[in-house]
Structures are given as structure tokens and as C-alpha cells.
Amino acid sequence: MSAIPLGVLDLVPIPSGATPAQALRNSIDLARQTERLGYARYWFAEHHLNPGVAGTSPAVVLALTASATSTIRLGSGAVQLGHRTALSTVEEFGLIDALHPGRLDLGLGRSGGRPPGKPAQAPPRAAANGLLIPPRFQFEQLLGSPRIALQRKLLMLPNAQSQEYAEQLDDILALLAGTYRSPDGIEAHAVPGEGADVEVWILGSSGGQSAEAAGARGLRFAANYHVSPATVLEAVDGYRAFFQPSEVLDSPYVSVSADVVVAEDDETARELAEGYGPWVRSIRTAEGAIEYPTLKEARAHDWTEADRALVQDRVDTQFVGSPGRVADQLQQLQEATGADELLITTMTHDHADRVRSYRLLAEEWARR
Numbered sequence: 001m002s003a004i005p006l007g008v009l010d011l012v013p014i015p016s017g018a019t020p021a022q023a024l025r026n027s028i029d030l031a032r033q034t035e036r037l038g039y040a041r042y043w044f045a046e047h048h049l050n051p052g053v054a055g056t057s058p059a060v061v062l063a064l065t066a067s068a069t070s071t072i073r074l075g076s077g078a079v080q081l082g083h084r085t086a087l088s089t090v091e092e093f094g095l096i097d098a099l100h101p102g103r104l105d106l107g108l109g110r111s112g113g114r115p116p117g118k119p120a121q122a123p124p125r126a127a128a129n130g131l132l133i134p135p136r137f138q139f140e141q142l143l144g145s146p147r148i149a150l151q152r153k154l155l156m157l158p159n160a161q162s163q164e165y166a167e168q169l170d171d172i173l174a175l176l177a178g179t180y181r182s183p184d185g186i187e188a189h190a191v192p193g194e195g196a197d198v199e200v201w202i203l204g205s206s207g208g209q210s211a212e213a214a215g216a217r218g219l220r221f222a223a224n225y226h227v228s229p230a231t232v233l234e235a236v237d238g239y240r241a242f243f244q245p246s247e248v249l250d251s252p253y254v255s256v257s258a259d260v261v262v263a264e265d266d267e268t269a270r271e272l273a274e275g276y277g278p279w280v281r282s283i284r285t286a287e288g289a290i291e292y293p294t295l296k297e298a299r300a301h302d303w304t305e306a307d308r309a310l311v312q313d314r315v316d317t318q319f320v321g322s323p324g325r326v327a328d329q330l331q332q333l334q335e336a337t338g339a340d341e342l343l344i345t346t347m348t349h350d351h352a353d354r355v356r357s358y359r360l361l362a363e364e365w366a367r368r
Helices: 020-037 058-066 086-099 146-155 165-177 209-216 229-242 266-272 276-284 295-299 305-316 323-337 351-366
Strands: 006-010 041-044 073-076 104-109 198-204 220-224 254-262 319-321 341-345
Touching (some): 006 020, 006 351, 020 041, 020 058, 041 104, 041 341, 073 198, 086 104, 086 165, 104 165, 165 198, 209 220, 209 229, 220 229, 229 254, 229 305, 254 266, 254 323, 254 351, 266 319, 266 351, 276 305, 323 341, 323 351
Parallel strands (some): 006 341, 041 073, 073 104, 104 198, 198 220, 220 254, 254 341
16 A cells, blocks of 8 residues: 555644644644655645634745755645636746746645535445445535635625636646637736646545546546545546546546544544544534644533534544554545545644654555
């Protein structure tokens, strides 16, 4: 299994009692540590208006991290195109590539400035090898949240409309390649940005528009088991069904994410992961991700049946335990999805526990 690369997905979480500055320093340190441990990629997610998440701008954070590392690939998981333009995205990554050429992954997501489209309506199904595929979570219930509406309003300029996704993606690819032409035939050249040596990835949670966009253009695709475990098989199958060879890829290339906590033994790992449930609850209720709880704070949470139902799919599909146990679960995920890479996201309150989790996993993975 060591032939399957492991990467890192980081939200830049703020632990309870810490500051955004401390969270950023923790993430930069984790990037250095995982580079030394042999992780292939380090991606930063984009989230807004969350009290417990400092990763609001992947490009800014990865630029800071690029100066503190030397070999690990750095990227976005993902830039949310709903409230951005193709040109601003290409220019930002072009600026970083100018000083750190050949190290950037431009991961692109569809949400951010508008509600996502309706997911494909394939029924849930179990993986042949027994990987847990829980019932589908209904994300639609979050769309009516006043906080989500406010986020959309604050991210967009007044009266602005998001560009159609496939068109925007084609504009990004054209600007990177230097082939952009307006409908009137006018050329545009992004400097820096044109010719930047970046890998373009599409992130998606279903077999719908994102999977189709990635497959039809022969791009790399990242599926989210940790965000939407119910639809991960649908996502990778949809991408492969749509795939057409391109100058970038001859065949489909897939990364799949997993939420992981590793410790020396199962009991310790379960303690480290106890804050995960309350943290996911804060997201699923549209309150915004809270600061990551201490063990004491997590155990003090007064759970209702509705709360438990809200987070059950995420808690049940988090891989928690000793290095051997978690590596076995990751192997099962890889086999079920046919993933070419796995993207690991780990949340603990203490930074040292988080670093140790990645170290123990890397050491176990290398032995396989």
C-alpha cells in the first residue's frame, strides 16, 4: 500500500483557547513535518465565517507555507469558484508559481457563492469489500440557513452573478494555457499565470456536474469520503464514466479523502477524537465550525437524539484507532474506490497529537 501516496487536507483549525495566529503556525509546522514524513501533498480548504477555522484563503496560506517548505506539493482543496473569477484565480496561483514553480495544485470547487446544484439521485449502496457507506445526508436543509445566505451575500459583490461553472473552468484552463479568446476574439494573457506549472484538480462530492467536468476535460478528480461518505462511490464512478483522455492524463486519476485520528492504541485515539462529534454538529447546524473542543469540553456536550442523527454518518466513517487499525481501514477505502491517492485530514485539540497522528500513519503505511 505504500505505493498509494498519502496527502494532507488542512482546514487550519483553531483549537479551543487558541488564536488564529497559533492555528496558522500549527499548520505551517504540520506542513514541514509531513514533508519530512513523505506525504505527497498538502492542501488547504476554503471556509468562511467559522469561529474555529482560520483557512479562509487557500492561496494566501499556501503562499506562506511554500516559503517554509521545499518539496511537498501545495494546493487548494478547494478554491470555491462560485464567488471568484477565472482571472483572479489564475493570477493568484501564477504569482505563487513564479517563486515556487512546479509545486502547486489548483484544486477547484463549485460551491461558495451560490447553492450547489441538486446531487445525482443514485440510491446509497454498500461497497463490495464492506466499506461503510452510510445513508445520504440531506445538505439541502442547510441552504435555508440565514447564516449561509449571509455568507453568500458577503462573498459576492452587489448584484454580481456567478459565472456558469463549466464555462469558468474552461476560462481557467485557457488562461493557464495562453489560449484565451473572448467571444469577440480578443486575447487575454494572465501575467503571471499563463504557463504556470500547476496541476488542476476538480473536487466533488457526487457523480454530478463536478465529476462530469473533470472527466470530460481529462483532469484529476478528488472525491470526498470525509464530507459526504454516502456518495463517494457515485462520485468516483461518475468521474470515470465521463473521462476522456487529454494532454494531461491518459486515464482517470482519483484522490479520495478520509477523516483520520491515529494514536499508539485504540483507546487513546478514541479520546483524541471525542471533539469531532460536537465540531461536526456545529457545521451541520449551520452555526459555523466551533473552535475544536478539548476532551473535557467534548464530554460536557449535552447530546440530543437529533444531534446524534445529524453527525452519525461523519462519526461512523471517521477512521480512529491504532496505526494498524486505521491503515487497514484506509486500505479498504482505497480498494473500494480504486483511489490512486488518499487525502488525510486529522483534527485533534493539541497540535502535538495531530503531528503524532500523521507520523504514526506514515510509518505504518511505509511498512505495507
